[in-house]
Amino acid sequence: MASQAPGQVETREEAALIARIATRDRAAFAALFGIVAPKVKGYLMRLGATGAAAEELTQDVMLTVWRKAEQFDPAKAGALTWIFVIARNRRIDALRRESSMTTYGLEAPEDMPDDSVDAPDAGLDGAEREARVRAAMQELSAEQQEVVRRSFFEEEPHAAIAAALALPLGTVKSRLRLAMAKLKAKLGDLK
Amino acid sequence: MTPAPVHHPSTETLAAYAAGTLRAGFDFVIAAHVRGCAQCRGEVARLEGVGGALLAEADAAAMSEEALMQALARIETAAPPAAPARTIEQIIAAAKKRWVAPGVWTARIDTPHAKDDRVYLLGVAPGVQTAKHTHSGAEFTVVLQGALNDGGVVYRAGDFCERDPDDTHHPKVEGAETCVCLFATQGRLVPSGVIGRIAFALADV
Ligand SMILES: [Zn+2]
Numbered sequence: 589m590a591s592q593a594p595g596q597v598e599t600r601e602e603a604a605l606i607a608r609i610a611t612r613d614r615a616a617f618a619a620l621f622g623i624v625a626p627k628v629k630g631y632l633m634r635l636g637a638t639g640a641a642a643e644e645l646t647q648d649v650m651l652t653v654w655r656k657a658e659q660f661d662p663a664k665a666g667a668l669t670w671i672f673v674i675a676r677n678r679r680i681d682a683l684r685r686e687s688s689m690t691t692y693g694l695e696a697p698e699d700m701p702d703d704s705v706d707a708p709d710a711g712l713d714g715a716e717r718e719a720r721v722r723a724a725m726q727e728l729s730a731e732q733q734e735v736v737r738r739s740f741f742e743e744e745p746h747a748a749i750a751a752a753l754a755l756p757l758g759t760v761k762s763r764l765r766l767a768m769a770k771l772k773a774k775l776g777d778l779k
Numbered sequence: 780m781t782p783a784p785v786h787h788p789s790t791e792t793l794a795a796y797a798a799g800t801l802r803a804g805f806d807f808v809i810a811a812h813v814r815g816c817a818q819c820r821g822e823v824a825r826l827e828g829v830g831g832a833l834l835a836e837a838d839a840a841a842m843s844e845e846a847l848m849q850a851l852a853r854i855e856t857a858a859p860p861a862a863p864a865r866t867i868e869q870i871i872a873a874a875k876k877r878w879v880a881p882g883v884w885t886a887r888i889d890t891p892h893a894k895d896d897r898v899y900l901l902g903v904a905p906g907v908q909t910a911k912h913t914h915s916g917a918e919f920t921v922v923l924q925g926a927l928n929d930g931g932v933v934y935r936a937g938d939f940c941e942r943d944p945d946d947t948h949h950p951k952v953e954g955a956e957t958c959v960c961l962f963a964t965q966g967r968l969v970p971s972g973v974i975g976r977i978a979f980a981l982a983d984v
Binding site for chain 1: 790791794795798799803806824827828831832833834835836838840841842846850851853854858891
Protein backbone atom coordinates (compact mmCIF):
# COMPACT_ATOMS: atom_id res chain seq x y z
CA MET A 589 0.00 0.00 0.00
CA ALA A 590 1.26 3.46 -0.84
CA SER A 591 1.54 5.87 2.04
CA GLN A 592 -0.82 8.76 1.64
CA ALA A 593 0.67 12.22 1.69
CA PRO A 594 -1.25 14.85 3.64
CA GLY A 595 -3.74 16.73 1.55
CA GLN A 596 -4.33 13.86 -0.84
CA VAL A 597 -8.01 13.33 -1.28
CA GLU A 598 -9.01 9.94 -2.56
CA THR A 599 -12.14 9.33 -4.53
CA ARG A 600 -13.03 6.20 -2.61
CA GLU A 601 -16.36 7.69 -1.59
CA GLU A 602 -17.37 8.25 -5.22
CA ALA A 603 -16.17 4.76 -6.14
CA ALA A 604 -18.28 3.25 -3.34
CA LEU A 605 -21.31 5.21 -4.55
CA ILE A 606 -20.85 3.93 -8.11
CA ALA A 607 -20.67 0.36 -6.77
CA ARG A 608 -24.01 0.94 -5.00
CA ILE A 609 -25.49 2.54 -8.14
CA ALA A 610 -24.65 -0.69 -9.96
CA THR A 611 -27.14 -2.38 -7.59
CA ARG A 612 -29.79 0.21 -8.64
CA ASP A 613 -29.46 2.21 -5.41
CA ARG A 614 -31.24 5.51 -6.09
CA ALA A 615 -30.03 7.18 -2.88
CA ALA A 616 -26.45 6.51 -3.94
CA PHE A 617 -27.21 8.01 -7.35
CA ALA A 618 -28.64 11.15 -5.74
CA ALA A 619 -25.55 11.45 -3.52
CA LEU A 620 -23.15 11.04 -6.44
CA PHE A 621 -25.21 13.50 -8.48
CA GLY A 622 -24.75 16.10 -5.74
CA ILE A 623 -20.98 15.64 -5.66
CA VAL A 624 -20.20 15.16 -9.32
CA ALA A 625 -22.84 16.85 -11.52
CA PRO A 626 -21.75 20.45 -10.69
CA LYS A 627 -18.12 19.53 -11.48
CA VAL A 628 -19.08 17.96 -14.80
CA LYS A 629 -21.17 21.02 -15.64
CA GLY A 630 -18.27 23.30 -14.71
CA TYR A 631 -15.89 21.27 -16.87
CA LEU A 632 -18.27 21.43 -19.87
CA MET A 633 -18.79 25.18 -19.46
CA ARG A 634 -15.04 25.69 -19.28
CA LEU A 635 -14.89 23.97 -22.68
CA GLY A 636 -17.30 26.52 -24.09
CA ALA A 637 -20.77 25.03 -23.57
CA THR A 638 -23.52 27.48 -22.55
CA GLY A 639 -25.12 26.93 -19.13
CA ALA A 640 -28.21 25.28 -20.62
CA ALA A 641 -26.24 23.02 -22.98
CA ALA A 642 -23.82 22.04 -20.21
CA GLU A 643 -26.74 21.21 -17.88
CA GLU A 644 -28.38 19.00 -20.52
CA LEU A 645 -25.11 17.26 -21.33
CA THR A 646 -24.44 16.72 -17.61
CA GLN A 647 -27.84 15.01 -17.33
CA ASP A 648 -26.76 12.81 -20.21
CA VAL A 649 -23.47 12.00 -18.44
CA MET A 650 -25.23 11.12 -15.17
CA LEU A 651 -27.73 8.91 -17.02
CA THR A 652 -24.77 7.11 -18.62
CA VAL A 653 -23.20 6.68 -15.16
CA TRP A 654 -26.46 5.04 -13.99
CA ARG A 655 -26.64 2.74 -17.01
CA LYS A 656 -22.97 1.76 -17.07
CA ALA A 657 -22.25 1.65 -13.34
CA GLU A 658 -21.74 -2.11 -13.34
CA GLN A 659 -18.92 -1.71 -15.87
CA PHE A 660 -16.96 0.48 -13.44
CA ASP A 661 -13.97 -1.37 -12.02
CA PRO A 662 -12.36 0.49 -9.10
CA ALA A 663 -9.22 -1.63 -9.46
CA LYS A 664 -8.66 -0.25 -12.96
CA ALA A 665 -9.65 3.41 -12.83
CA GLY A 666 -10.49 6.08 -10.31
CA ALA A 667 -14.13 7.17 -10.11
CA LEU A 668 -13.43 10.68 -11.39
CA THR A 669 -11.30 9.34 -14.25
CA TRP A 670 -14.13 7.02 -15.29
CA ILE A 671 -16.64 9.88 -15.16
CA PHE A 672 -14.23 12.17 -17.01
CA VAL A 673 -14.04 9.66 -19.89
CA ILE A 674 -17.84 9.44 -20.04
CA ALA A 675 -18.18 13.25 -20.03
CA ARG A 676 -15.53 13.59 -22.72
CA ASN A 677 -17.25 11.04 -24.95
CA ARG A 678 -20.78 12.41 -24.45
CA ARG A 679 -19.46 15.87 -25.29
CA ILE A 680 -17.82 14.62 -28.50
CA ASP A 681 -21.04 12.80 -29.47
CA ALA A 682 -23.12 15.91 -28.90
CA LEU A 683 -20.75 18.19 -30.83
CA ARG A 684 -20.71 15.85 -33.78
CA ARG A 685 -24.48 15.40 -33.87
CA GLU A 686 -24.90 19.16 -33.80
CA SER A 687 -22.61 19.95 -36.69
CA SER A 688 -24.48 17.41 -38.87
CA MET A 689 -21.35 15.49 -39.65
CA THR A 690 -21.65 11.86 -40.69
CA THR A 691 -22.80 9.34 -38.09
CA TYR A 692 -20.49 8.86 -35.17
CA GLY A 693 -19.86 5.15 -35.42
CA LEU A 694 -16.61 4.92 -33.53
CA GLU A 695 -16.82 2.50 -30.67
CA ALA A 696 -17.10 4.46 -27.46
CA PRO A 697 -13.65 4.48 -25.89
CA GLU A 698 -14.96 3.70 -22.42
CA ASP A 699 -16.06 0.35 -23.85
CA MET A 700 -12.69 -0.36 -25.37
CA PRO A 701 -10.69 -3.25 -24.01
CA ASP A 702 -8.07 -1.89 -21.71
CA ASP A 703 -5.30 -4.35 -21.12
CA SER A 704 -2.82 -1.62 -20.26
CA VAL A 705 -3.98 -1.41 -16.67
CA ASP A 706 -3.26 -5.09 -16.12
CA ALA A 707 0.39 -4.15 -15.87
CA PRO A 708 1.92 -4.39 -12.40
CA ASP A 709 1.64 -1.03 -10.69
CA ALA A 710 2.60 -1.62 -7.09
CA GLY A 711 -0.87 -2.90 -6.23
CA LEU A 712 -2.52 0.49 -6.27
CA ASP A 713 -6.21 0.72 -6.92
CA GLY A 714 -7.93 3.38 -9.01
CA ALA A 715 -8.52 5.76 -6.11
CA GLU A 716 -4.90 5.62 -5.01
CA ARG A 717 -3.69 6.18 -8.56
CA GLU A 718 -6.04 9.14 -8.87
CA ALA A 719 -4.69 10.65 -5.64
CA ARG A 720 -1.12 10.25 -6.84
CA VAL A 721 -1.88 11.92 -10.16
CA ARG A 722 -3.38 14.87 -8.31
CA ALA A 723 -0.40 15.12 -5.97
CA ALA A 724 1.99 15.00 -8.97
CA MET A 725 -0.01 17.76 -10.68
CA GLN A 726 0.48 19.97 -7.62
CA GLU A 727 4.25 19.62 -7.94
CA LEU A 728 4.36 21.03 -11.47
CA SER A 729 5.29 24.67 -11.88
CA ALA A 730 2.40 27.12 -12.22
CA GLU A 731 3.22 27.55 -15.93
CA GLN A 732 3.21 23.81 -16.53
CA GLN A 733 -0.06 23.35 -14.62
CA GLU A 734 -1.55 26.05 -16.80
CA VAL A 735 -0.69 24.35 -20.12
CA VAL A 736 -1.83 20.94 -18.85
CA ARG A 737 -5.11 22.40 -17.58
CA ARG A 738 -5.68 24.35 -20.77
CA SER A 739 -4.90 21.36 -22.95
CA PHE A 740 -7.89 19.64 -21.37
CA PHE A 741 -10.13 22.70 -21.33
CA GLU A 742 -9.66 24.27 -24.75
CA GLU A 743 -11.00 23.13 -28.10
CA GLU A 744 -8.14 22.73 -30.64
CA PRO A 745 -5.92 23.28 -27.66
CA HIS A 746 -2.42 24.11 -28.79
CA ALA A 747 -3.25 26.99 -31.10
CA ALA A 748 -5.81 28.28 -28.58
CA ILE A 749 -3.35 28.07 -25.69
CA ALA A 750 -0.69 29.83 -27.73
CA ALA A 751 -3.12 32.65 -28.52
CA ALA A 752 -4.38 32.95 -24.94
CA LEU A 753 -0.91 33.03 -23.39
CA ALA A 754 0.60 35.06 -26.25
CA LEU A 755 3.28 32.41 -26.72
CA PRO A 756 4.65 30.83 -29.89
CA LEU A 757 3.01 27.50 -30.70
CA GLY A 758 6.35 25.70 -30.37
CA THR A 759 6.78 27.01 -26.81
CA VAL A 760 3.35 25.74 -25.82
CA LYS A 761 4.07 22.30 -27.27
CA SER A 762 7.48 22.01 -25.61
CA ARG A 763 6.12 23.26 -22.27
CA LEU A 764 3.33 20.68 -22.42
CA ARG A 765 5.80 17.96 -23.38
CA LEU A 766 7.99 18.90 -20.43
CA ALA A 767 5.06 18.90 -18.03
CA MET A 768 3.96 15.48 -19.25
CA ALA A 769 7.49 14.10 -18.96
CA LYS A 770 7.64 15.39 -15.38
CA LEU A 771 4.28 13.82 -14.55
CA LYS A 772 5.42 10.57 -16.09
CA ALA A 773 8.63 10.61 -14.04
CA LYS A 774 6.70 11.29 -10.82
CA LEU A 775 4.16 8.60 -11.49
CA GLY A 776 6.81 6.09 -12.52
CA ASP A 777 5.27 2.80 -13.58
CA LEU A 778 1.82 4.09 -12.70
CA LYS A 779 -0.56 3.58 -15.54
CA MET B 780 1.69 -11.46 -33.75
CA THR B 781 2.66 -8.18 -35.42
CA PRO B 782 5.64 -6.36 -33.90
CA ALA B 783 4.94 -3.35 -31.68
CA PRO B 784 4.76 -0.01 -33.53
CA VAL B 785 7.93 2.07 -33.59
CA HIS B 786 6.53 5.48 -34.58
CA HIS B 787 4.00 6.99 -32.15
CA PRO B 788 1.95 10.20 -31.87
CA SER B 789 3.59 12.99 -29.86
CA THR B 790 2.65 13.49 -26.21
CA GLU B 791 0.80 16.70 -27.17
CA THR B 792 -1.27 14.82 -29.72
CA LEU B 793 -2.07 12.02 -27.27
CA ALA B 794 -2.99 14.62 -24.64
CA ALA B 795 -5.45 16.26 -27.04
CA TYR B 796 -6.83 12.80 -27.91
CA ALA B 797 -7.31 11.92 -24.22
CA ALA B 798 -8.87 15.34 -23.61
CA GLY B 799 -11.29 14.83 -26.50
CA THR B 800 -10.18 18.02 -28.24
CA LEU B 801 -8.59 16.64 -31.41
CA ARG B 802 -10.22 17.46 -34.75
CA ALA B 803 -12.94 15.01 -35.76
CA GLY B 804 -11.47 12.36 -38.04
CA PHE B 805 -7.96 12.91 -36.74
CA ASP B 806 -9.03 11.19 -33.54
CA PHE B 807 -10.12 8.21 -35.64
CA VAL B 808 -6.57 7.83 -36.96
CA ILE B 809 -5.16 8.08 -33.44
CA ALA B 810 -7.68 5.49 -32.24
CA ALA B 811 -6.55 3.15 -35.05
CA HIS B 812 -2.96 3.44 -33.84
CA VAL B 813 -3.76 3.27 -30.12
CA ARG B 814 -5.79 0.07 -30.52
CA GLY B 815 -2.70 -1.74 -31.73
CA CYS B 816 -0.15 -0.03 -29.48
CA ALA B 817 0.18 -1.08 -25.84
CA GLN B 818 2.60 1.78 -25.12
CA CYS B 819 0.16 4.45 -26.28
CA ARG B 820 -2.78 2.74 -24.55
CA GLY B 821 -0.83 3.08 -21.31
CA GLU B 822 -0.05 6.71 -22.10
CA VAL B 823 -3.69 7.50 -22.88
CA ALA B 824 -4.82 5.81 -19.65
CA ARG B 825 -2.34 7.99 -17.73
CA LEU B 826 -3.58 11.12 -19.51
CA GLU B 827 -7.19 10.20 -18.79
CA GLY B 828 -6.08 10.05 -15.15
CA VAL B 829 -4.92 13.66 -15.52
CA GLY B 830 -8.38 14.45 -16.92
CA GLY B 831 -9.92 12.82 -13.84
CA ALA B 832 -7.68 14.90 -11.57
CA LEU B 833 -8.69 18.09 -13.39
CA LEU B 834 -12.37 17.14 -13.15
CA ALA B 835 -11.98 16.54 -9.42
CA GLU B 836 -10.64 20.07 -8.94
CA ALA B 837 -12.89 21.73 -11.56
CA ASP B 838 -14.84 24.79 -10.46
CA ALA B 839 -18.37 23.61 -9.76
CA ALA B 840 -21.22 25.17 -11.72
CA ALA B 841 -24.50 24.88 -9.80
CA MET B 842 -27.11 22.66 -11.40
CA SER B 843 -30.67 24.00 -11.56
CA GLU B 844 -32.94 23.29 -8.59
CA GLU B 845 -35.00 20.68 -10.41
CA ALA B 846 -31.95 18.93 -11.93
CA LEU B 847 -31.84 16.05 -9.45
CA MET B 848 -35.59 15.43 -9.78
CA GLN B 849 -35.21 15.32 -13.55
CA ALA B 850 -32.25 12.96 -13.29
CA LEU B 851 -34.16 10.62 -10.96
CA ALA B 852 -37.05 10.60 -13.45
CA ARG B 853 -34.76 9.91 -16.38
CA ILE B 854 -33.10 6.89 -14.79
CA GLU B 855 -36.56 5.27 -14.55
CA THR B 856 -36.91 5.31 -18.33
CA ALA B 857 -35.69 2.23 -20.13
CA ALA B 858 -32.49 2.57 -22.11
CA PRO B 859 -33.25 2.66 -25.84
CA PRO B 860 -31.89 -0.40 -27.62
CA ALA B 861 -28.33 0.65 -28.30
CA ALA B 862 -27.19 0.43 -31.89
CA PRO B 863 -24.31 -2.00 -31.83
CA ALA B 864 -21.15 0.06 -31.74
CA ARG B 865 -18.96 -0.52 -34.72
CA THR B 866 -15.32 -1.19 -34.06
CA ILE B 867 -12.60 0.69 -35.89
CA GLU B 868 -11.84 -2.50 -37.84
CA GLN B 869 -15.49 -2.78 -38.96
CA ILE B 870 -15.61 0.85 -40.07
CA ILE B 871 -12.40 0.43 -42.04
CA ALA B 872 -13.58 -2.86 -43.56
CA ALA B 873 -16.84 -1.21 -44.71
CA ALA B 874 -15.04 1.47 -46.74
CA LYS B 875 -15.62 1.02 -50.48
CA LYS B 876 -12.55 0.84 -52.68
CA ARG B 877 -12.37 2.97 -55.81
CA TRP B 878 -9.53 2.35 -58.20
CA VAL B 879 -8.13 5.67 -59.31
CA ALA B 880 -5.09 4.53 -61.28
CA PRO B 881 -3.44 1.16 -61.99
CA GLY B 882 -2.34 -0.16 -58.60
CA VAL B 883 -3.87 2.75 -56.65
CA TRP B 884 -7.19 2.84 -54.83
CA THR B 885 -8.84 5.08 -52.26
CA ALA B 886 -11.79 4.53 -49.92
CA ARG B 887 -13.61 7.11 -47.86
CA ILE B 888 -14.01 6.33 -44.18
CA ASP B 889 -17.47 6.81 -42.68
CA THR B 890 -16.54 8.80 -39.59
CA PRO B 891 -17.40 12.39 -38.64
CA HIS B 892 -15.07 15.05 -39.91
CA ALA B 893 -15.13 18.70 -40.88
CA LYS B 894 -16.41 19.52 -44.34
CA ASP B 895 -13.05 20.36 -45.86
CA ASP B 896 -11.11 17.58 -44.15
CA ARG B 897 -10.68 14.10 -45.57
CA VAL B 898 -10.52 10.73 -43.84
CA TYR B 899 -9.69 7.91 -46.23
CA LEU B 900 -7.69 4.82 -47.03
CA LEU B 901 -5.08 4.80 -49.75
CA GLY B 902 -3.81 1.54 -51.20
CA VAL B 903 -0.73 1.60 -53.40
CA ALA B 904 0.85 -1.41 -55.08
CA PRO B 905 4.64 -1.80 -55.00
CA GLY B 906 6.43 -0.02 -57.80
CA VAL B 907 3.64 2.47 -58.44
CA GLN B 908 4.63 6.11 -58.63
CA THR B 909 2.70 8.00 -55.96
CA ALA B 910 1.74 11.61 -56.18
CA LYS B 911 4.14 14.12 -54.77
CA HIS B 912 2.10 16.58 -52.76
CA THR B 913 2.12 19.33 -50.19
CA HIS B 914 -0.53 19.92 -47.54
CA SER B 915 -2.60 22.96 -46.81
CA GLY B 916 -3.06 21.62 -43.27
CA ALA B 917 -1.99 18.87 -40.91
CA GLU B 918 -2.01 15.21 -41.89
CA PHE B 919 -2.15 12.10 -39.69
CA THR B 920 -1.34 8.68 -41.10
CA VAL B 921 -1.35 5.14 -39.77
CA VAL B 922 0.03 2.30 -41.87
CA LEU B 923 -2.44 -0.60 -41.85
CA GLN B 924 -0.67 -3.01 -44.17
CA GLY B 925 2.67 -3.24 -45.90
CA ALA B 926 5.30 -0.54 -45.44
CA LEU B 927 6.01 2.98 -46.56
CA ASN B 928 9.29 4.77 -47.05
CA ASP B 929 9.13 8.51 -46.54
CA GLY B 930 12.44 10.30 -46.88
CA GLY B 931 14.42 7.27 -45.75
CA VAL B 932 12.25 6.52 -42.70
CA VAL B 933 10.32 3.26 -42.97
CA TYR B 934 6.83 3.08 -41.49
CA ARG B 935 5.37 -0.39 -41.01
CA ALA B 936 1.93 -1.69 -40.04
CA GLY B 937 0.74 0.11 -36.90
CA ASP B 938 3.17 3.02 -37.22
CA PHE B 939 1.92 6.57 -36.95
CA CYS B 940 3.18 9.59 -38.88
CA GLU B 941 2.20 13.23 -38.42
CA ARG B 942 2.92 15.86 -41.09
CA ASP B 943 2.79 19.58 -40.61
CA PRO B 944 1.41 21.99 -43.18
CA ASP B 945 3.99 22.96 -45.82
CA ASP B 946 5.78 19.61 -45.71
CA THR B 947 6.31 18.41 -49.25
CA HIS B 948 6.76 14.71 -49.36
CA HIS B 949 6.82 11.83 -51.73
CA PRO B 950 6.33 8.56 -49.88
CA LYS B 951 7.15 5.30 -51.66
CA VAL B 952 5.92 1.79 -51.05
CA GLU B 953 8.58 -0.32 -49.36
CA GLY B 954 8.80 -4.04 -49.99
CA ALA B 955 6.67 -6.35 -52.13
CA GLU B 956 3.28 -5.93 -50.45
CA THR B 957 0.56 -3.38 -51.30
CA CYS B 958 0.73 -0.58 -48.77
CA VAL B 959 -2.56 0.48 -47.19
CA CYS B 960 -2.64 3.63 -45.08
CA LEU B 961 -5.36 5.43 -43.15
CA PHE B 962 -5.22 9.20 -43.55
CA ALA B 963 -6.83 12.24 -42.02
CA THR B 964 -5.94 15.45 -43.81
CA GLN B 965 -6.94 18.97 -43.01
CA GLY B 966 -8.02 20.80 -46.16
CA ARG B 967 -7.27 19.61 -49.65
CA LEU B 968 -4.00 18.06 -50.64
CA VAL B 969 -2.07 20.10 -53.11
CA PRO B 970 -0.57 17.80 -55.75
CA SER B 971 2.57 18.83 -57.53
CA GLY B 972 3.36 17.39 -60.92
CA VAL B 973 1.06 16.02 -63.62
CA ILE B 974 0.61 12.50 -62.24
CA GLY B 975 -0.32 13.95 -58.87
CA ARG B 976 -2.92 16.23 -60.35
CA ILE B 977 -4.57 13.45 -62.29
CA ALA B 978 -4.53 11.01 -59.36
CA PHE B 979 -6.02 13.50 -56.94
CA ALA B 980 -8.62 14.70 -59.42
CA LEU B 981 -9.73 11.10 -59.95
CA ALA B 982 -9.59 10.19 -56.29
CA ASP B 983 -11.70 13.12 -55.13
CA VAL B 984 -10.74 12.49 -51.56
ZN1 LIG C 1 1.95 4.10 -30.04
